[in-house]
Amino acid sequence: MGLKNRIFAWFRLRKELRQMRIWADHCPDNFQHRRYMMEAEMARLSNKHGLAQKRYSQAVNTARESGFLSDEALTNELAGQYYLMNGNEQVAGFYMRSAHTIYTRWGASAKVKQMEKHHGYLMADKKAVEEGDTDQVVSDLSSQSYISSDVLDLNSVIKASQVISGEIIMEKLLKNLMLILIENAGAQKGALILSESDKLVVHARIIAGEDKIVELKPQPLKDSKDLAISIVQFVSRSRESVVLNSAAREGQFVQDDYIRANRPWSVLCLPVIYLGGITGALYMENNRARGAFTPDRVRVLQYLASQAAISLENARLYNQLQESNQKYHSIYANAVEGIFQSSPEGTFISANPTMADILGYESSEDLINNIKDIGKELYVDPEDRKLFRSTIEKQEKIIEFETRFYRKDGSIIWISNNARIVRDLKNRVLYYEGSFLDITKRKQAQQSFEETMERYQLLMEASPDPITVYDPKGMVTYVNPAFINTFGWSFSELLGKQLDFVPVHEKDKTDRAVAQTLAGEKVLIESQRLTKQGILLDILLSAARFNDPEGNLAGIIVASRDITARNRSVKLAQDKHAAEAANEAKTQFLASMSHEIRTPMNAILGMADLLWETPLDREQKKYVKVFKRAGENLLGIINDILDISKIEAGQVEMEMVPFNLKILVKGICEMMTINASEKNLELDYRLHPDVPIALLGDPSRLRQILVNLMGNAIKFTHSGQVTLEVKINGDPAEKKPPDTEDLQFVVKDTGIGIPKKKQAYLFERFTQVDSSTTREYGGTGLGLNICKHLVEMMGGQIKVESIDGKGCKFIFNALFGTDPRAIIEIDESTPPQNLKPKVKSDITLEPLFLSILVVDDGQENRIVVRAYLKKTGYDLTMAENGQIGFEKYKAGSFDLVLMDMRMPIMDGYTTTRMIREWEISKEKKPVPIIALTAHALKEDKQKCLAAGCSDYLSKPVKKKDLLNMINLYKAPKEG
Template sequence: MLKDLIVNIAFITVFTFFFSHLFIKNRLVLDWKQKIVLGIVQGVFGTVLIYYGMRYSSTIIIDLRYIPVSVAASFGGFGAAGIAGAIMIVCRLCILPWSEASWSALVMLVLYVCGSVVIIRWIKYYWYRWIGFMVWLVAIMMSVGFFVLNMPLHILGIICAFNCLGGLIAAYLLSYLIRSEQLEQQIRSMQKGLQRLLRSQPGFTATVVRTDPGTYLYTLAEGQLLSEKGWKPEDFEGKTLDEITVLSITEQEYVRACFDRVFQGEMVTYEPGIKESGILITMQPVYEKGEVGEIIISGMDLTDRKQKEEADEANKAKSRFLARMSHEIRTPINAIIGLNYLLQQTTLHETQQDYVSKSIMSAKNLLHIVNDILDFSKIEAEKVELEKIDFDLYQVINEISNIISLKAFEKNLKLRCHIHHAVPNRLRGDPFRLNQILLNFTNNAVKFTENGEVSISVGLESIGEHGVRLRFSVRDTGIGMTEAQQSNLLQEFTQADMSTTRKYGGTGLGLVISKNLIELMGGELHIESEIGRGSCFTFTAEFDGSGKTSSGKEKESPRQNLRVLLLCDDDEMKLVLNNQLEKFASAVVIADSQNADHEGYDLVIIDWKLKTANVIQLADRMRRASLSSKRPIILISAYYDRQLQHPEYLTAFDKVLQYPLSQSSLYRELNALLLPESKGGEQEYKQADNFDLLQRAVVLLVEDNEINQLVASEVLKDAGMIVEVADNGEEAVKLASLKRYDAILMDLQMPVMDGVEATKRIRRMDHASHTPIIAMTADAMKGVHEQVIEAGMDAYITKPFDRIQLFGVLQRLIQKAI
């Protein structure tokens, strides 16, 4: 029986891996031809499972036919599931003689197909859906087996257990394949984008490796400057320096001398003056494992000395930017490689291991391209085309509020939204880019504000027959900026605080991108700020359309002749809500909070910020005095405040809504209130071999990124080490002062205190003066190695790191320190 179980699991694994291309890429098969193919394949698969069923006794054979039906239903719907079930029924009649049990099996299969279709329609979350499949299968088996076939419960339990085990195995394999496909698609998309970036640059970029002493091979050559000079990428790529026919022998010898210098660690800049046009050539070394592995060559066409000086300054500025940003860009790639490595350490099928290895390889290929960009001193922005689609402005603002509100809550900030009543809610333009701009400004506002509030306001600048012009403002009560900081704020790669210990991270590109998008929308950006008193970012944008508040037929009221009492002191909110409610054919009465007669209404909406009444007490009086205890009372607020989450608000009102709401969102909320009837085990990691000295070594990991902490900790624990974690340099100094560690792994760029300063302070401690300290950073730019050695560190490892290299460095330094 165990042998039969292994055979069935092997069949499930093989079929899942080799036929997953039918449905994995799309997650849902829509074409009827694909549904037929999917149904046929799963039907054949189910027939195989029936034929190789597990023999429990001479009369009882357990098969896993329901798993292919689950797969077909999950990815192809009723059509695919029905085809799979029909094929299995026909094949079973051909394989086994017909009996009374055959009727029961037929009924169970039909019931399972129908139930599976219902499950996939109502349950969208992947694992909940598979749990639903298994629960439905157990219910059918237990009911038919016990009441119809009179099978003992312990046998039914074994049958259900086997089917659930097979179903969970299939679900896990499919989940892994889906995630792998999504990751590979993302990596392929990023690779194509980076290649387009290189090809569209006005200069050119090339990479060179050394195959033998004095022999240099071009591995990449892209850029518009090549075609301007009459060259092609094929003239360089895959050829050695001696094979480059566009260069004379004298020029080849000069370039070879430059390559020799660069591979010694020197950055070389020169002007060859090819074809009567000055070209500024920059050759920069790229370090791999502490040695120069390749050369990045960048070229820029200079027509006069002024252009050359500007290019020199631009290269210096972008080199500084690359030095700061290499850590930020490499971090997600480090996470992809690290997490896939951790997955590799688990028990996987050979084919699964192959997929994981290919994912790691793809991520490393992406890392190689990113390194080319990072080490290249010229970055060009790609062209952006705006969409022209209909969208709901209130929905965009609501989404921004929902995203930012959590961060605001964490810092105990108030978040307020204000929309002028004359602003149309239906617009035509690019909601994604508008969301991007607002999200950038509001994220910055929350990031630079410790107390007070952040407000988003939208006003009407002008309206005409063919379009509208709106004014958006994001105001905060944060740290503010000086005039000097404001003047530099919209320069590329610039932030107010550029030090490695800066409290507020970021690339310095967000505002520049936002400014360009605003200009594409026909608007302008204006910044007002005062140090210590906050900032206000105001911009205008134009949208197509007549500015009508809606298009098409409005939704009907959730209830006929709905009467709504609106208690609101905010004039703009009052007009907006009144306009939205009247579109539902509702009778809306706006009243004063003190003199409101609340009887005879189907719904009461109360603004949180009433000037003359306590909203909780007001709601309580209404409930006690009301003739109908079922009348809903809604609290609506333009503020996202932590106080609204207190139980007294949640119990005093039937619903707490955040303003603004889109027309459709308001309809759903009212409909839900007025028509309620419509509504694994621990894994063991193998210890690394050949690093006995690392067993039980106590290591302090200093890293501010949570994903990097997870990856590095698991890798170190894999070798048997005991790991303690510090989130920044200051914590590392405190922990190092309390005990002696066998080694310290130190990130360089961290908030509060960077790795260089932390190392200097740790070295002043007597018990830690000889403790091995290893720099772990994603910054691969020239000069970092010298910087960390000068600070007192013993070694330097670039992220993403190779675990064998890391273990080797740790063992060597720990042994040396003993």
């Protein structure tokens, strides 16, 4: 068996002996003889012959007394081998014969034969054996012994190993280690080099001599002058041993500076390895002999080096533990927190001085000795104790548990407790350990702070402006109801979270504001924030930091004010102003355009009407019809443009006046019959029987829609028919709002139709089917768009159904009132455009002589009016402008005034106001003044009436309209 294996066997044997001694103490009858036998064998190995002889004898006798034949035979055999090995055949023969006899008695025939074969010469004398006088035999033993060199080496190694492994104090370990190594190595000097942070440091040196002084002064290897540095570095890198019998003459290190300078003979350097890692190196020298480090010495030193690696690591860990303990003890004794250990029964096991001081006790011992029940004697609220126990048992620990404790003098303090459970290997509670702080001042300040915050919170709750409170980490701790209402998040969605509602473009501004606020500045900025729904709001922000009772940052409070509406109002006002300016410019332009076109158009159409009344041949009538139609088309374009302008400006309002639907429809169809007959088209209309006739609504707008749709139908139909159908929209039994009827109008033709792909954008502005349609049929593409807007304003919708080449069907619905009280008496023979309430009186409407003042700067307009009224017998007085007109009015006596509103020198508005003022001053009855103006917007009519006009006619004025208006306002005579 090798040296290493023998050492391991020795330690195992020693371990087993300790267990055997325990068993022997508890049951000597069964185990005492085996204990003696093991102790005899260990004494033999340790060359303790007196003890070995005594234990062999005791083992034989106790085995015989206890009746263990096999153990008695084995012990005799081992004792015989011991004495035979030490050269005492006489005593050996006695024990061998005893073993032979017992094996024979036991029946172990194979063992008996083995003993007779190997030790037959010792079996001759059995007398002493048979008498059993073992003690007598032992006393005759010779004191001489034979001990092998291997046994001596083993004892030396065991002794050295025990010394090395038994020391954990680093300084003592290094000293003992160096002494043992120098003794076993046969060296003159040695050094122990250890690795520290990847650097080699010489920690111990020794020089052989009488004193054998060990020097413990750590020095970097590179600075060492008393050893071969290259050898140590090689061993450290390669982890291989270096043994040199003549270092100055052989090997790869002959050029080392130290070797060249000191020329040592024998050099030994061994790696010190722990768990596969290099711990250091052992360096030895002998300058008196070559080959001083024999293989046997090297093997011993290698083993000791391996043992040293373990012990060095243990010593290092022990040093760390000591340092940690010292550090802990210092922390424990000087900590500002109270530190404790308590038992599951509720008593203190340990407590540091700070804890005793917090609770008002003179010392830790005073606290531990006086508190017998923590729960009853310290806790002010027993429920807190229950909560503490239940929480720590569930979670194994508890963090910042706040409760109240009694001090020794009976006063009450607040403490914050951190604790955990410590358990044994069987998961049983050993004790509780933890720490606590006296937080009484903090709690008092916190209470005061909370009371203040509560007062502020009442104010914040009632504030109409959103308010947010953030902690120092930017987490939301509070939002008031106004914030929730404004931004849409609930309190639970925000509490303890960062509020991310700053749009990207506002981030830099917000970061600067936060920095200013944290610096103690008060901030007031305009910014923008996002609601939960993603709506961007304009916000006026004011922010300020607030501190806790200790003066540390407690958070930031931010008050917001939604100024979106204000900014929108400002912007709307600005936009409105700009739009109004633009609209005013457009209105002025359209008004001027309308005036400038309508003024000559008044003369053109007026002359066309007058010319039509004169005798004309067929060709002349054709020419008159052409330019009359061209003028009317131009007038239609102007009217469409004005309508679109009014729709865009929101100036179109629907009237609610009574009218007769049947008369309106009949009148339209009669008016359109002329155009239809020119193309040989059949024109018809149908009102379903259930359709109410008396309605409330805007008949002029309904007429405008129907005329446009039927005009288009006639225009795009070359043969066939055009029909208008009116019926109840939807199910007649369906419930509708009271006094309301939803009517559907259908204009159907057999014309050219509209392609499917063109129908989608047919109602868009300036849109026609294609450019060829515009060239062939004319038009601006505004009519259907105007119809769509008007239909929608009447509460309905419009659509088209068509097949290309097979005609169209335009369908729209509109809502009308049906209040029976709105029914008026209507003469069905009266043309629809001239519908007026009948006046019941005894006054006749026969023609009367009238004196009429015509005020117009346009000579052609004056000519047209004179021509219209030529056959009436009225007396006409002409004035070229308002100033002349006013003077003539004052000088004459007139029954009616026809007033152009736009004139040079003095316009019609001024003239009318001056006339009304003069009438009042003279107490004269107001004379009817009819405004004749090329301005055709609704506000123009209102402006005329506001100036004092009695009624309004827009140019171009038709003869029929003028005569009807004069007939309405002329003074009747009694019949």
